[in-house]
Amino acid sequence: QSALTQPASVSGSPGQSITISCTGTSSDVGGYNYVSWYQQHPGKAPKLMIYEVSNRPSGVPDRFSGSKSGNTASLTISGLQAEDEADYYCSSYTSSSTLYVVFGGGTKLTVL
Amino acid sequence: QVQLQESGPGLVKPSQTLSLTCTVSGGSISSGGYYWSWIRQHPGKGLEWIGYIYYSGSTYYNPSLKSRVTISVDTSKNQFSLKLSSVTAADTAVYYCARGRGDTAMVNWGQGTLVTVSS
Numbered sequence: 001q002s003a004l005t006q007p008a009s010v011s012g013s014p015g016q017s018i019t020i021s022c023t024g025t026s027s028d029v030g031g032y033n034y035v036s037w038y039q040q041h042p043g044k045a046p047k048l049m050i051y052e053v054s055n056r057p058s059g060v061p062d063r064f065s066g067s068k069s070g071n072t073a074s075l076t077i078s079g080l081q082a083e084d085e086a087d088y089y090c091s092s093y094t095s096s097s098t099l100y101v102v103f104g105g106g107t108k109l110t111v112l
Numbered sequence: 113q114v115q116l117q118e119s120g121p122g123l124v125k126p127s128q129t130l131s132l133t134c135t136v137s138g139g140s141i142s143s144g145g146y147y148w149s150w151i152r153q154h155p156g157k158g159l160e161w162i163g164y165i166y167y168s169g170s171t172y173y174n175p176s177l178k179s180r181v182t183i184s185v186d187t188s189k190n191q192f193s194l195k196l197s198s199v200t201a202a203d204t205a206v207y208y209c210a211r212g213r214g215d216t217a218m219v220n221w222g223q224g225t226l227v228t229v230s231s
Binding site for chain 2: 034036038044045046047048051052057089091092093097098099100101102103104105106
């Protein structure tokens with residue numbers, strides 16, 4: 001059981017927008033603005049897409065955006081493209097259990 | 113551009129110690145400001161943070177693995193290493209090394225290395 005809860009899968013057609021949720025607690029997502037999102041293609045290492053809830057590293061398209069409300073963070077991808085098909089993971093700083101970071105279980109995005 | 117590369121045996125026998133090294137290029141571990149982490153991913157599963165080391169040698173481990181994990185750093189070689197003792201089949205996973213920030217964002221990742229625990 002992952003510390004952060006994500007839907008197992010989401011799908012969308014090219015050009016559409018999708019949103020992936022990431023639900024935690026007040027000890028992690030809700031308590032700190034330290035939520036990150038990663039994209040992972042099959043057989044590849046994860047790639048940082050969003051940090052500190054809503055910031056994009058250099059080189060990440062502005063089609064990717066992040067937000068947070070209460071204990072739930074969200075990743076929105078607008079103008080879906082075929083290459084966006086991948087697994088997406090959220091993570092958060094946590095103050096519980098002497099952990100440093102916790103991850104979500106991952107969401108498989110299918111571009112129809 | 114900072115790059116990380118894992119190295120080590122791909123096959124480890126049960127009850128033995130898994131040992132991996134991460135070599136960092138394009139940046140110095142000694143420069144500080146980053147938390148050098150090990151993260152693993154069981155086949156078809158999600159990500160699990162194992163622990164990190166700071167350039168000073170300070171370490172922080174996942175409580176679920178703490179009794180079996182040791183992370184060390186060799187700043188002269190710009191490397192950091194993972195040792196996981198008393199391994200079982202449940203430790204079979206792809207192991208990644210990563211450079212993380214204080215906000216827990218893992219900004220750079222190695223390509224990952226599959227370690228299989230089997231006799």
